[in-house]
Amino acid sequence: MIIDKKLKGLVIKKFNEFFLVAIMQHENFEFKKKFLCKIRKSVNFRNQFVFVGDEVIIDQIDLKNKRAIIESLVKRTNLLERPSVANISNIYVICSVEEPKLNLSQVNKFLISAEQMGVEVSLVLTKCDLITEQKRIFLIDKFQKWGYQAITLDLNNLDNFKKFLDLLKEKKCSIFTGPSGVGKTTLLNRIIPNLNNTTSPVSSKIKRGKNTTRNVELFSLSSKSFIVDSPGFNMQALEIGIRELPNLYPEIYQQVVNQGVKCKFRNCTHVDDDGCNLNKDFERYGFYKEMIESSKSHCCLIQGD
Ligand SMILES: Nc1nc2c(ncn2[C@@H]2O[C@H](COP(=O)(O)OP(=O)(O)O)[C@@H](O)[C@H]2O)c(=O)[nH]1
Ligand SMILES: [Mg+2]
Ligand SMILES: [Zn+2]
The missing domain is CATH 2.40.50.140 (Nucleic acid-binding proteins)
Structure with missing residues (x-):
């Protein structure tokens, strides 16, 4: 046999x-x-x-x-920690627009630490039923400028969910990450039938302890695609080298790669460097500058779940 x-x-x-x-x-x-x-x-x-x-x-x-x-x-090709999963192709940073309120600095940190994995990074905005259509368009436009085509979802809109699912079926191995209470488990339960992970309202999040470590499993979405059945918890410490940081911001690397912007020095940090030619007129520049400053001194931790 x-x-x-x-x-x-x-x-x-x-x-x-x-x-x-x-x-x-x-x-x-x-x-x-x-x-x-x-x-x-x-x-x-x-x-x-x-x-x-x-x-x-x-x-x-x-x-x-x-x-x-x-x-x-x-x-x-890569190894994600907590949960330990190898060969991820796509990270979806999930954030809610309300409950909890969108926190731009937090969104930035999740995006940056996802970018650090060197895989395709996407942004998903949940709970769009809690904002007006006008606000939704405003947010899509904002994140477009950050370099991300935000996917907007709400529990009541099946069409958008189906489109998202079709997108996931094109990707080799996806994982969700993001802050607590944004609806990651809710989304996974919809994508993976019979998963039945427990979800909890935001208010009870603080009282509840951290998820006990459960063995992760890959769930097949199509013959060439799967998804990790639990979110990435802690996207590790943002211990990013100064050299690496500009490559993690689409607003910066697109200028350098696509538009051929050249600074006087090859290792320009684009802060107060002599002969810097980067156009700094973008929303996240303040966050970028802060990260450059803090990576000179210490590293900052971010919490997910
Ligand atoms: N209004 C609204 N609430 C949602 C939506 N998606 C999830 N929730 C609620 O948000 C809370 C937290 O969801 P959960 O999936 O546990 O979030 P997680 O911590 O990211 O896994 C739950 O009470 C969900 O019912 C949504 O699209 N709209
Ligand atoms: Mg959860
Ligand atoms: Zn520069």
């Missing part, structure tokens, strides 16, 4: 020393073919960890009992 063939698979779940691996063929995932695997005890695997989202090569495939051995790990 053990086939004489090695296959590439994707780790979709991890529990203790076991991994649930779905077979990948031609970059598509055959989620129906899942194998319970353990890691081969070998020198190659010494000190190596395998995470959900990792691509692996499996061997000793037992079709009848759906068991196999993970033989090796394919090089990963």
Whole structure:
């Protein structure tokens, strides 16, 4: 019953020393073919960890009992911490427009730490039922200037939700992140049937402790797409090097990359540098400057959940 063939698979779940691996063929995932695997005890695997989202090569495939051995790990493109997930392709920063109120400085921090992962970053504004159409358009326009095409959602608008879902189905591996109480779990419960994570009104958030760590799992949205079934909690400390910061602001890197803006010095921080040619007339410049200043001295922590 053990086939004489090695296959590439994707780790979709991890529990203790076991991994649930779905077979990948031609970059598509055959989620129906899942194998319970353990890691081969070998020198190659010494000190190596395998995470959900990792691509692996499996061997000793037992079709009848759906068991196999993970033989090796394919090089990963990135690794997110808390929850630990490898090979994320898209981060969705979720923020509500009200309850809790939109906090621009917080939105900025979430966007920047998401950008730091080097993946495609998108902004989703929830609870748009709580604002006027005029305000919604105003916010879309604001974030357009920040370099983001904001996706606006509200619980009552099914059309917008369906459009968002179609978008997610185009992306390889998405994860949500954002502050507490914005509706991340509500959204995940809608996207993933039977997930039934608990949601709670904003007021009870403070009393409630932090989510106890639960094992993350990948949920398949289409044959080439999946989503992490719980939000990224802490997008780690914003410990960003001064050199890296300009690359995390679309308003800056678009000037440099697309418009060919050149400053006198290649490592210009675009603050008070001699011969700086950057157009600083954009809303987030103040946040940028603050981040440059603080990364010179210390790093700041941001809280998600
Ligand atoms: N008015 C309104 N409330 C929402 C919407 N989406 C979620 N909520 C509520 O916001 C609260 C927090 O939602 P939850 O999903 O637990 O947020 P999380 O902390 O980001 O996971 C819940 O009481 C939800 O019912 C929405 O589109 N409109
Ligand atoms: Mg939640
Ligand atoms: Zn400059």
